[in-house]
Amino acid sequence: MRIKNNLIAGIVRGLAYYAGGFALVWLTYLVFGWEYAHAPGLHHLVGLLVLVVGALMLIRRIIIVFAIPADTHNKGALLVHAVAVVSFIFFFKLIILNGAIKRDTGDLEISEALTLDHSAQTLLLTNELQDTLFYQVADSVHLKIQ
Secondary structure, three states, rough: HHHHHHHHHHHHHHHHHHHHHHHHHHHHHHHOOOOOOOOHHHHHHHHHHHHHHHHHHHHHHHHHHHHHOOOOOHHHHHHHHHHHHHHHHHHHHHHHHHHHHHHHOOHHHHEEEEEEEEOOOOEEEEEEHHHHEEEOOOOEEEEOOO
16 A cells, blocks of 8 residues: 555656646746747746756656666656656657648648739739738739738
8 A cells, every 4th residue: 555655646746846837837928928929938948947857857767766666656756757758749749840730831822822914014912712912003012911
C-alpha cells in the first residue's frame, strides 16, 4: 500500500507543477495580453519556460530512477513529466510542422483572380467569394481592407 501511495504522491506532485505552470501562463496572458500577433507573446515564452524546466526535471528523474530504482515517488513524477514532454513534441511535430492546420497560402491561381482590361484601363483583383479586393480605374485606386 505504501508503494502505491508514493506513486500517487509523485503523480500529484508532477501534476501540481504543470497546473501551476498553466496558471502562471494564464495569469501572464491576463496581465500582459498579446498585443503583437506576429510574434510570440510573453505568455508563450512563460509556457515554453515551463516546458523546458519540465524537460530538465524529466532528465533529472530519469537519472534518479537509474540511481535509486526502488523510489516509487520518483517514478510517479517521471511518468507525468514524460507524458507532458512527449505530448508537446507530438503536438509540435504532427500538428504544426506537418501543416495539419490548413491556412490560406495566398496562391494567386487558387484563391484570387486578377483581371486586366487595357481598353477600359482597369485592374480588378477578386477572391473566391467574388469580393473585390483591389480595383483600379486609370489613376484612381480603390482598396477593400479586411
